[in-house]
Amino acid sequence: MKSKLFVIMQSVFLGWGLLVLVPSVNPTSAGKPSNPPSSSASLHTPPATKLSAATRKPLAVWECTSSWYGDDFDGQPTANGETYDMYAATAAHPTLPLGSIVRVVNTRNHRSEVVRINDRGPYIEGRELDVSYEVARRLGFDQHGLAKVRLELLEVPTRPRTTERAD
DSSP states (O other): OHHHHHHHHHHHHHHHHHHHHHSEEEEEEEETTOOOTTSEEEEOOOOOOOOOOOOOEEEOEEEEEEEEEETTTTTTTTSSSBBTTTTTSSSEESSTTOOOOEEEEEEETTTEEEEEEEOOOOOSTTTTEEHHHHHHHHHHHTSSSEEEEEEHHHHHHHOOOOOOOOO
16 A cells, blocks of 8 residues: 555656656747647647746647546556556547647536646547546546547657767
8 A cells, every 4th residue: 555655646746847847838849730639629729828837838729538547457558668557647649749748628627637648549439538547537527437628738749869870
């Protein structure tokens, strides 16, 4: 029990550290079109607004249907090689680059969570996002299983620069 609590606390602190240390706008993708969502989602660019220090301007915003996954996958490897933790602020998306940061907003109750994409899925037609159990619980749809959500793409990870060999 103590080790599980330690892992949960460690995940929370690492998540907060990631949010604090990540720049508010990804300079390599600013002004460039982002990776568009699947054709079933409606994409629009949000209007420019003055931002407070606690918020980030999304690179793209769209609505989709989200589900959650939990106990059956807890401890299994994810697409980026991490071990899935059903209590972490993570999600699976079929096309967004692994490591992308998105804000997920439940359109019914307006609760929101910032998550990191670390897995691929869902693999059920009509769904575009699978969040961890904990994210679904915080957004208030863990009992329903599905929710209409607004995704706000906050950051796309940068690719490491390739070095050319000098001949």
